[in-house]
Amino acid sequence: MAKVQNIKGMRDHLPPAMMLRQHIVATITGVCERHGFEPLQTPIIEYAEALEGKLGDDESLIYRFEDHGGRRLALRYDQTVPLARVVAQYAGQITLPWRRYALGPSYRGERPARGRYREFYQADADIVGSSSPLADAEIVAMLTESLTALGFPDFVTMLNHRQIVGGVARASGLDEASAGGVYRAIDKFDKIGADGVRDELLRGGVSAESAAQILALVQIEGPPAEVLAALSERLAGDERALAALENLRAIIDGLGQMGVPPERYKVAPRLARGLSYYTGLVFEAITPHWPEGSLLGGGRYDELVGQFAGRPIPTVGLAFGIDRLHDVMEELKIGPRPATTAVAYVTIFGPEQMADSLALARELRAGGVNTLISLDSGGLGKQFKDADRKGVSYALVLGPDEIARGEVVIKDLRGGGQRAVPRAEVVAALGEA
RNA sequence: GUGCCUGUAGCUCAAUGGUUAGAGCGCCUGACUGUGGCUCAGGAGGCUGUGGGUUCGAAACCCAUCAGGCACCCCA
Missing domain, CATH: 3.40.50.800 (Anticodon-binding domain)
Incomplete structure (x- = not known):
């Protein structure tokens, strides 16, 4: 007899869980459509080649296999790469800028843990073909509207810009190559503290002087305007970082004009984010009730979509992790909890x-x-x-x-x-x- | 992928290496032929995750494997 068991890291969603999941999905897609985003669905399976070369170190997490015809295939790793493929493949039928959302499962062969599974559902929302800071602001505004509508009591979105992070590294005399280690180290600040980051930087070959400088930059806190002012002072000689600061300032202005409550976001120079394809704004929403990590995250990636299209297509987007939102809501006991569908x-x-x-x-x-x-x-x-x-x-x-x-x-x-x-x-x- | 912890009834958990593995909750039946919850009485439900090993004897000790949790790594 076959094993009565589901695959490791992949879950069955029984009715009580499913009803909450559908509420989460309906809330998020409702926000998306109120912003005029259009739905897109693509197959779960892609050519392995399409996914390779875009994720940096973690390609080993991709589920790969061969079909009956010997084609090298893979389960999608996120909704972003399929989006890039679609934009290139249907260039003639899509008018840019294009706002689209996509909902469905993605697959990563990671070690499962709470809030993290091998099969996980994401609701992805992206604005393709615009480099306007207004696009960045709209994505963050939608994130805020969604989490508010779901009933999260106290979340904050941390905002940063990749070229600010890069500027932090450059200001400490590091080249792009060693910057990756620096990103990873400072990203852990909230978890391991200043001393932990310092140790990690030193282990990575960063001089004590540079480490101290990085730590000083990364610990700047306060209202967005003040943080931006302090950063431009310290990064004064760095053209790219200054441009990034200006961009971030424009995005924050947009947030204010869109009515996003100021207590819902802050500029956090320590935010780095792992995915290597981000080029501009990066952000993560966090809540004190989920110490394991972020509720969701995203950012601007101006080069990935262009890899398929053969020309740069600036894009900004975010991914809601349905499973993670569900786990946190379960823990906080928020959201409707009907016992059944019948009244x-x-x-x-x-x-x-x-x-x-x-x-x-x-x-x-x-x-x-x-x-x-x-x-x-x-x-x-x-x-x-x-x-x-x-x-x-x-x-x-x-x-x-x-x-x-x-x-x-x-x-x-x-x-x-x-x-x-x-x-x-x-x-x-x-x-x- | 690495390290550590855990796996006993549908659920939460008991059981010095020693009879037939127990309890609470839940479930089924009845008290109740036009009324659920509360109460009472009875009942069903287990190859102790799986496979080996040690032992006169294993739920317990050892090995492997599967699954879950935690830390690292990374991320939704």
Whole structure:
């Protein structure tokens, strides 16, 4: 007999979890569509070649295999590479700038942990073909709207720019090659502290003097305007870093004008982010309730999309990790938690009343009320118990007396109590309840 | 991928190497032939993750394997 087991790092989502997941998805796609983003879906499988050479060190995490024809294929690693492929492949049918969102599973062969799985769902939202700081700001605004709508009480989005991070490294006399180690070290600041970062930098061959400078830059905190001012002072000689600071300033202005609450974002020079394809803005939303890491992140990547198209196509975007959002919401006990999809449970008094009950169920459904019909006419007690255990809020009774009077009894299984309402008013009564 | 911890009923957990592996919750039946939750009485449910080994004897000790958790790594 086959193993009764799912694959390591891949999960089944039973109804209670699935209902929360669908709420998360509906909330996020709602925000996307209110911003005029268009949906896109691509296959889970891509040519391995399409994914290779874009992820830096972690290509070993890609699931690869051969199909029956010997083609080298791979499961997609994120939604970004397929986006780049689509933009190049359908260049004639897509008008830039293009706002699109995509929802679906991606696969990484990592060691699973809490909030991190080998199969995970992402909702990806990107603005393709614009380098305007307004595009960057809109993405961050959508992130803020989404997390707020989901009910996250206290999240903050940390903003930084890759060329500021690069400037930090350059200011310390390091070349691009050794910069990667510097990014990784400072990215861990919140986890291992200043001394931890210093140790790691020294181990990586950075001089004590440079390490001290990097640490000083990275620890600058305060209101965005002040942080930007302090950074431009320290990075004064670095053209690219100054341009980046100007860009970040424009993005932050945009956030203000879009009405993003100031307490929801801050400039954080220590934010680096691992993915190597980011070129401009980088950001991560964090909450104190999830010390394991970020809720979601993203940034600007002006070169990746162009790799397929053969010309630069500036793009900024973000990825919501549905699984991670779900895990955190589960832990914080936020979000709706319906026990089932049905609101009403229509009992069947007996064989004589079955037709009336089925007709009532049909009326309720036509009126937009999710309705469960009993499969058992063997006693009301049993049916009430069934309805209660399913978590349905209202049980409806249509016995001989009710039918004679043209009424339906609505029994409130949550609060207790019951009342008789005229048959014609049942949908309205449940609608307002 | 590396290191550490864990795996016993549907769930949460008990059980000095020694009878037939237990409890709470949940589940099923009944008390209750037009009314769930509360109460009471009864009942079902286990090759102790899997496969080897040590031992007179293993849920417990050893090895392997699978799965989960934590740290590293990285990230959604």
